[in-house]
Amino acid sequence: MSTDLKSPVVLRAMTCDDLADAIELSLEQAWPHRAEDWELFLELGEGLVATLDDKVVGTIMAWRFGSDYATIGMVIVTNKIQGQGIGRKLMQAMLERLDGLNVVLNATAEGLPLYAKLGFEAYGEVRQHQGPAPTMPLADLMPGERVRPIGRSDADLPALWSRASGMDRSNMFNALWQGNKGVVLSRDHEPVGFALLRRFGRGTSIAPIVAPDLAGAKTLICHWLSARAGKFCRIDVVEGLGLSKWLEAEGLPCVGTVTTMVRGKPPVQQEGPQVFALAAQALG
Numbered sequence: 001m002s003t004d005l006k007s008p009v010v011l012r013a014m015t016c017d018d019l020a021d022a023i024e025l026s027l028e029q030a031w032p033h034r035a036e037d038w039e040l041f042l043e044l045g046e047g048l049v050a051t052l053d054d055k056v057v058g059t060i061m062a063w064r065f066g067s068d069y070a071t072i073g074m075v076i077v078t079n080k081i082q083g084q085g086i087g088r089k090l091m092q093a094m095l096e097r098l099d100g101l102n103v104v105l106n107a108t109a110e111g112l113p114l115y116a117k118l119g120f121e122a123y124g125e126v127r128q129h130q131g132p133a134p135t136m137p138l139a140d141l142m143p144g145e146r147v148r149p150i151g152r153s154d155a156d157l158p159a160l161w162s163r164a165s166g167m168d169r170s171n172m173f174n175a176l177w178q179g180n181k182g183v184v185l186s187r188d189h190e191p192v193g194f195a196l197l198r199r200f201g202r203g204t205s206i207a208p209i210v211a212p213d214l215a216g217a218k219t220l221i222c223h224w225l226s227a228r229a230g231k232f233c234r235i236d237v238v239e240g241l242g243l244s245k246w247l248e249a250e251g252l253p254c255v256g257t258v259t260t261m262v263r264g265k266p267p268v269q270q271e272g273p274q275v276f277a278l279a280a281q282a283l284g
């Protein structure tokens, strides 16, 4: 039910002090983000809050990738005052900050009409798979193929991810890897893909997954799922590359989808490895 606004809504920059309120908003939406997830998002990007009588009632965040792209996420307005223009205000203020950049986001069904009105166009879909990790054997490796832990000398992985996603990921890779685990897929000693296992929400996410082909992506996933059997695991799968159907059959079900939209030019991925799973729906 919607309550009429009696005071003006004021927007301001998000700070660490707002995160306790922000968590309340995401919990209200049954989103799984922990304090650490919000903190990491703010450390990597920027945010705005909408306040009403000094109380945080809405949030929006953005992350910049090089000089041409940004993603927007964590767009939330508290339930009882939705539908009164606060979401639009937050979006317009953030888009002003990101002026000149192509902006990508993953839209829920609730957010999609607003984004479409602001000029975003759909160009993809992400399928959220999650649940207790099914028991899986390790994948059979091809001759010359190896899965090994990421090491300090793996300096090429941020560039691999950037080429695969069409956005400059160099600053984000280390922040996501730090304190988490990651494996590299190599073929004939060349790194051709990687997958991070990160603490996120209700358990761990395999996020992102970058691989040269479907077989490579499955190999990376088998590695992590077999290590996590029975424990809660999430993968935000880019639709259209064959993973979603396979995960469903293996016992990690799809629990929802979001629509990938862009305002400006969709990112152009270069020849070679592809992003099979996102770092997070918000980060792309």
Ligand SMILES: CC(C)(COP(=O)(O)OP(=O)(O)OC[C@H]1O[C@@H](n2cnc3c(N)ncnc32)[C@H](O)[C@@H]1OP(=O)(O)O)[C@@H](O)C(=O)NCCC(=O)NCCS
Residues within 6 Å of the ligand: 029, 074, 075, 076, 077, 078, 081, 082, 083, 084, 085, 086, 087, 088, 089, 106, 107, 108, 109, 110, 111, 112, 113, 114, 117
């Ligand atoms: C999505 C969300 C942030 C929108 O915030 P809001 O304050 O309710 O949105 P607004 O009142 O600014 O409405 C935005 C526009 O979308 C339109 N709209 C909303 N739902 C619509 C629908 N089902 N069909 C058509 N238009 C719709 C509104 O009419 C409005 O258009 P207008 O500005 O031209 O009048 C809010 O609904 C929310 O927090 N939802 C839950 C969390 C979520 O899913 N967030 C999106 C993550 S991608």
